[in-house]
Amino acid sequence: MIAKKTLTIIVLVFLFLPTIFAQSKFVQGKVTTFDSILLMNASIKVKSTNQVVLSDTNGYFSLICNTPDKFIISANGFVTKRFKVKKETKLVLINLQLQSNDEAQEIAIGYGHIKDREKLFAMNSLHNKEEDFSRYKDVFNIISGRFPGVEVFQGEIRIRGISSTHGNGALLILDGMQVNESTIRSLSTQSIKSINVLKGNAASIYGVYATNGVVVIETK
Secondary structure, three states, X not given: OHHHHHHHHHHHHHHHHHHHHOEEEEEEEEEEEOOOEEOOOOEEEEOOOOOEEEOOOOOEEEEEEEEOEEEEEEOOOEOOEEEEEOOOOOEEEEEEOEOOOOOHHHHHHHOOOOOOHHHHHOEEEEEOOOOOHHHXXXXXXXXXXXXXXXXXXXXXXXXXXXXXXXXXXXXXXXXXXXEOHHHHHOOOHHHEEEXXXXXXXXXXXXXXXXXXXXXXXXXX
């Protein structure tokens, strides 16, 4: 009889272990794309409870979850992302990547995720998770083949429809530093993590020499 009671107690302990060790916590967060464009109505799902909240007009959300826990963040036109909630997590900053297909921007706007339409269309991004850069000969080959409206002409990367008194070539930024075309050309395509093409207001943070647009390359 005692053995039976002991067995029952052990079973109950194992059943309630998740409840014993999991602690509820209040978490706030913000959802963006291209690091600065706010995403509205993005879905944030708590894996442990299946609770779903949506980001507000400023990209913010708040919810209660367990520790540890996981969030699944999704929005139409964007790549779904997962975030692991740890004991020390208080503020969650989620940057969703736009899908690589041509319709992604229109889908994102159509579903009401973006309110700054012009800023979104001024930015294009390519990441090594969605594209095998090693199959290209060099960076110029990647850019001219994958970014609409961007071409390589006489050794310069040019964004069509843009011209200024500072020449025609886009400003080139490699891992946060301004570089020239020869540096970009000698870069191994296997070392590239992401390529972003910026123009208009999106490029203005790089100053007067960004009037022809900016190509931002990040390596692994």
